Amino acid sequence: MARCETCGNDYDRTFEVHMEGKTHTFDSFECAIYELAPRCAHCSVPIVGHGVQKDDVLFCCNHCATAVGVHELRDRA
Incomplete structure (x- = not known):
């Protein structure tokens, strides 16, 4: 084992x-x-799905990206 x-x-x-x-x-x-799993740069949750990314910084969702001042990302268009 x-x-x-x-x-x-x-x-x-x-x-x-x-x-x-x-x-x-x-x-x-x-x-x-x-x-x-990579961790969200804002809330530290493990990113299991696609997430969003700005440069080399990963976020679990657009809400977390926006919370740290990244406004150009979208969960969906």
């Missing part, structure tokens, strides 16, 4: 994610998202 790197659960059905040259082991998608 392998151990989840997020929660430490020793589980017989773990899976690996290969990302940026590293191998990560998880027991659930929830743990993988918590560990690997």
Whole structure:
């Protein structure tokens, strides 16, 4: 059995994610998202969907981008 790197659960059905040259082991998608998903620059929520981006800064939504002064982004046109 392998151990989840997020929660430490020793589980017989773990899976690996290969990302940026590293191998990560998880027991659930929830743990993988918590560990690997980018975080919103404003509210720190893990960005699971598309999000919005200004230069290299990621936001979970237009509301968070606007909250820090980025006004040209849109969730939808």
